[in-house]
Amino acid sequence: MGEHEDLAGRRTRLAAEMERCGAWPADSPWLREAFAALPRDRFAPDRLWRWDGWAYVPLDRAVDPGGWADELYGGVHSAAVTQLTGGLPSSSLSAPSVVADMLDSLRLEPGHRVWDVGTGQGWTAALAAWRAGPGRVVTTEVDEHLAALARARLSDAGLDVEAVTGNGTGGGLPRGGPVDRLHATYAVETVPWSWVAAVRPGGRIVYPWGRLGHVALTVADDGSSARGWVQGLAQFMGDRTGPAQPSTGPAAYARVRADAEPEARRALDRDPAGLEDWHLRFALRVAVPDAVLFTEQREDGQAVLVHDGDRSWAEIRPGADGTPLLSQGGPRLIGDEVLTAWSQWEDLGRPDLYDYGVTVTPDAQWAWQGDPDTGPRWPIGTGPEPAD
Structure with a gap:
């Protein structure tokens, strides 16, 4: 042929x-x-x-x-x-x-x-x-x-x-x-x-x-x-003339964590498997936009890895008795930020990704959920906070 x-x-x-x-x-x-x-x-x-x-x-x-x-x-x-x-x-x-x-x-x-x-x-x-x-x-x-x-x-x-x-x-x-x-x-x-x-x-x-x-x-x-x-849910390459987006994957996580030991560790009362939901993933992307989250299969089970592309990282993995454990380190507790955003998503009724939108003005940009005028809002970028 x-x-x-x-x-x-x-x-x-x-x-x-x-x-x-x-x-x-x-x-x-x-x-x-x-x-x-x-x-x-x-x-x-x-x-x-x-x-x-x-x-x-x-x-x-x-x-x-x-x-x-x-x-x-x-x-x-x-x-x-x-x-x-x-x-x-x-x-x-x-x-x-x-x-x-x-x-x-x-x-x-x-x-x-x-x-x-x-x-x-x-x-x-x-x-x-x-x-x-x-x-x-x-x-x-x-x-x-x-x-x-x-x-x-x-x-x-x-x-x-x-x-x-x-x-x-x-x-x-x-x-x-x-x-x-x-x-x-x-x-x-x-x-x-x-x-x-x-x-x-x-x-x-x-x-x-x-x-x-x-x-x-x-x-x-x-x-x-x-x-x-x-x-x-498109994933595209970033603007080559703008700020670099945090890299994904195990190598990027390893660079951020390096050989740092956890500064905080605790058991979780929720199943990290819930993070496989792409509607939740998108909600986390809105609320914690610089958090890169991915899963990795290890000998002791599946681990959820999070980093901000800089110095903060978090890891959720099974403990000895199977209970999920959160470990994190760096200048910010990015694992806690992700969990807070997860709870907020649940409080909002677990909306799907199509229930979110964006508003752009000359002075500010923000994401919203449900209603562009009355729904919850999240600022985009480093500009002014959106007005209530």
Whole structure:
């Protein structure tokens, strides 16, 4: 079987898998056609990177076309790493399900003017252009090398898209004035006000929010604010020009803890298995945004590890009699912060992640739950506290 036939089969299988798992948005049937017309392999570089458990190893299309295609079409929820910087991923082709979900959240219509912030390989800009029409999409990429490659791919696909090199986070309006839709492909904890100012009143901004979740904001009629609901659990690479997000995984935890002994230890009266609930995980992300939490299987059972990327850490693991024990250390008792947020989530009735939203003004940003005006609030970033 030739590569062309093999890729065609993988595209068909991906579309069928999207159907089986309900990943095709019902309100945006155009996405099926766009995915078929502009498959992700047309925008993939000839080298991808696969994690082998120890490090990222290259998969070259010319050397191992099957392995390359396996990585590119790993599944509806699987991203493909397309670039490393300092041994860590710095660009990727996002998971098909997440791309579809975010473009559905954008509520994109023909004729809309779109700013795609973070071109990467150019795939999302291409899909947006397929919907919006010729000359309606401008895409910005801070990496000049990536911008040039994406520009060539977009041209080869016959798409009229303006692809420019620049810092989308810190820049102002793209050429041509305000846009109807802004679609960001990298994560920011706080929304640059320049994004809100770039979108017409009533327009939408869809962006990955920090380490976990993506949000769709609608700009107010007077342009003085933007707010909207959480849409899903996307995990994207962070803004390369902004503050670094805490790293995840055992190695990051080990760096934070080093050889420190616990400064506090106590038994818990709750089952740490509850932390496997992703709605709870999202609530913790809102209330303790710098807390990185993950689980690790050890000889004595499953451990829950938490750190803040700096010097504070916590660990929950079974004691000798099976009772969960919390150990923690560092300048702050981050384990207690997580447990307090857990209790707050339960007191709120265990809301799901779609019951949270974000409000952005020129002076402050905050998350809320239930109701944007009367629900509980949590400040975002280091700006002023939200007003009651």
